[in-house]
Amino acid sequence: MSDRDLVMRWVRSWAHVRGLRVEMVGDWPLVHVNGRSRDTEIVCVDPGRAAFERLAQHTAHDPREMLTVFSQDLSPYVEPPLPEGLRVDRDDELFMTTTLTPSAGPAPDGLVARWTISGARATYSLDDGTSVAAEGTAGVLATDAVFDMVETSPRHRRRGLGRHVMSALTRWSVDQGATTGMLAASADGARLYTSLGWDSGLAMWSLMGLDDD
Ligand SMILES: CC(C)(COP(=O)(O)OP(=O)(O)OC[C@H]1O[C@@H](n2cnc3c(N)ncnc32)[C@H](O)[C@@H]1OP(=O)(O)O)[C@@H](O)C(=O)NCCC(=O)NCCS
DSSP states (O other): OOHHHHHHHHHHHHHHHHTOOEEEETTEEEEEOOOSSOSEEEEEESOOHHHHHHHHHHHTTOTTEEEEEEESOOHHHHSSOOOTTEEEEEOOOEEEEEEOOOOOOOOOTTOEEEEEEETTEEEEEEEOSSSEEEEEEEEEETTEEEEEEEEEOGGGTTSSHHHHHHHHHHHHHHHTTOOEEEEEEOHHHHHHHHHTTOEEEEEEEEEEEOOOO
């Protein structure tokens, strides 16, 4: 399967489980994310410099739009000059995938596990009695599971909670019929997922339109 096909599967699953509208800009999807940081995001996979510059014009000067390039080699895109009207938002994320293998034990001692399931989406959280110690979300479309919002509160890190959350979400996803896991990983997240055997397929580079005010 090509990188493009895999990323487009991720976009389809992400949009499906969140109920997001998708339209096309040229050959590439624009997702109506309606999030805190952005309204829309264009996703493209190694489009070539000329197509990248056309997409950049779409996002330029729109501070609520993100343009994310996925590639094995980002050098043709990151090479200056940065297209006018854009700023770099993130340059440390990785698109990662895995073949899902279920394994999950009980919640760690002293923490209470909670599931919130809504349609094709499940959030698993661990509560320490006063606040959420760790949580994460997974959503399934056919045989693909997308994982996101995995987070361990700073004072609970490096005690295996992230690993436990991923195991619980993996078991749930496999029970729903998923066989492939996909996610966009932060630098911290990539260390966790690599330790769990996930493959880091593609680098990601996200740009935002500049706020001209
Ligand atoms: C990523 C994150 C969820 C990891 O949670 P965690 O509960 O600390 O992870 P775990 O303790 O289960 O770590 C399991 C393994 O992952 C690896 N790992 C996790 N965090 C790591 C780090 N900061 N540096 C190096 N390795 C790390 C290690 O191999 C670790 O095993 P070890 O502690 O026995 O060496 C946490 O750092 C976090 O919330 N970061 C901020 C939010 C974020 O970036 N979330 C990911 C979004 S994709």
